[in-house]
Amino acid sequence: MTKSPPTSDPAALDALDRRLLTELAVDGRITNSALARRLGVAESTCLQRVRALRERGVIRGVHADIDLAAVGYPIQAVVKVRLGSHNRDHVASFHEVIAQVPGALRILHVGGEDDYLIHVAVASTQELRDLVLEHVNVHPVVRHTETQIVFEEIPGVGVL
Amino acid sequence: MTKSPPTSDPAALDALDRRLLTELAVDGRITNSALARRLGVAESTCLQRVRALRERGVIRGVHADIDLAAVGYPIQAVVKVRLGSHNRDHVASFHEVIAQVPGALRILHVGGEDDYLIHVAVASTQELRDLVLEHVNVHPVVRHTETQIVFEEIPGVGVL
DNA sequence: CCTGAAAGCCCCATGTT
DNA sequence: AACATGGGGCTTTCAGG
Numbered sequence: 001m002t003k004s005p006p007t008s009d010p011a012a013l014d015a016l017d018r019r020l021l022t023e024l025a026v027d028g029r030i031t032n033s034a035l036a037r038r039l040g041v042a043e044s045t046c047l048q049r050v051r052a053l054r055e056r057g058v059i060r061g062v063h064a065d066i067d068l069a070a071v072g073y074p075i076q077a078v079v080k081v082r083l084g085s086h087n088r089d090h091v092a093s094f095h096e097v098i099a100q101v102p103g104a105l106r107i108l109h110v111g112g113e114d115d116y117l118i119h120v121a122v123a124s125t126q127e128l129r130d131l132v133l134e135h136v137n138v139h140p141v142v143r144h145t146e147t148q149i150v151f152e153e154i155p156g157v158g159v160l
Numbered sequence: 161m162t163k164s165p166p167t168s169d170p171a172a173l174d175a176l177d178r179r180l181l182t183e184l185a186v187d188g189r190i191t192n193s194a195l196a197r198r199l200g201v202a203e204s205t206c207l208q209r210v211r212a213l214r215e216r217g218v219i220r221g222v223h224a225d226i227d228l229a230a231v232g233y234p235i236q237a238v239v240k241v242r243l244g245s246h247n248r249d250h251v252a253s254f255h256e257v258i259a260q261v262p263g264a265l266r267i268l269h270v271g272g273e274d275d276y277l278i279h280v281a282v283a284s285t286q287e288l289r290d291l292v293l294e295h296v297n298v299h300p301v302v303r304h305t306e307t308q309i310v311f312e313e314i315p316g317v318g319v320l
Numbered sequence: 321c322c323t324g325a326a327a328g329c330c331c332c333a334t335g336t337t
Numbered sequence: 338a339a340c341a342t343g344g345g346g347c348t349t350t351c352a353g354g
């Protein structure tokens with residue numbers, strides 16, 4: 001052990017912060033006054049809390065959830081990728097490549113059977129094929145890919 | 161062919177709608193007046209468009225993006241699930257079970273080697289084990305699960 | 321469908337406890 | 338750290354093009 005745990009965690013969240021985050025996760029456009037009312041605190045207090053959480057990076061941003069099928073991307077898939085080498089430089093250069101994959105909803109570097117899982121949304125199956133061939137398989141460190149079509153997304157209970 | 165395509169798609173989006181959606185996907189808390197200014201239309205027009213898109217379900221909601229590690233869920237994983245039977249009733253009952261998995265960020269029903277991919281966030285590896293054993297493997301239709309730890313999420317370019 | 325104006329409400333800086 | 342206040346800005350409705 002070369003470092004001891006912090007005596008007071010600067011990232012500690014109290015109950016008010018947690019309730020606030022839960023509300024904003026459900027409705028990111030709730031007004032500050034409505035949020036303050038719901039939490040039972042003054043508007044100014046509420047505003048200060050939200051700002052602090054933003055500045056600390058606990059709130060990363062607020063984003064609209066768009067129906068991708070309605071905007072021309074009716075097809076989703078998960079592309080599982082396995083590399084032939086896990087050399088640090090190869091992995092780094094691969095990161096730069098997959099970060100540019102058009103239509104990527106989420107890119108995860110994982111441990112286990114696969115190395116990367118890429119969740120994508122595309123306009124057509126042709127586009128999906130082109131995406132895999134031209135943006136993933138092109139990289140020489142890629143040994144294997146497998147594409148799984150998304151039939152359905154099942155709404156879960158979430159984490160908050 | 162038992163039905164012909166609609167002569168005018170009620171879900172058609174024009175260029176204004178698309179620009180508006182892109183802005184809201186980036187910053188879901190942008191004010192209506194700022195959005196109107198950016199798009200070069202009257203505030204009332206902008207408000208009406210956003211409302212219509214919400215009512216049509218194109219905008220599903222607006223949610224805060226929270227740093228899960230900061231709120232006590234530092235570990236993420238993807239659980240790949242394979243079923244022993246693809247009978248419709250079995251699948252339906254399995255849906256109800258996995259929809260209740262605590263900490264599920266995303267649940268995808270996919271085609272191919274696996275049947276389901278569950279992206280979860282948990283407080284500890286112990287909790288991860290318990291989650292898989294008690295909420296996924298318990299179901300008799302589950303033949304196989306494999307859990308892959310998420311090392312890193314790589315920011316992509318997105319779809320909009 | 322889009323606009324402009326007007327009433328009302330919200331945001332948030334400031335001062336106080 | 339939390340609260341009360343007030344000016345300026347934002348939201349939202351509605352009549353009109």
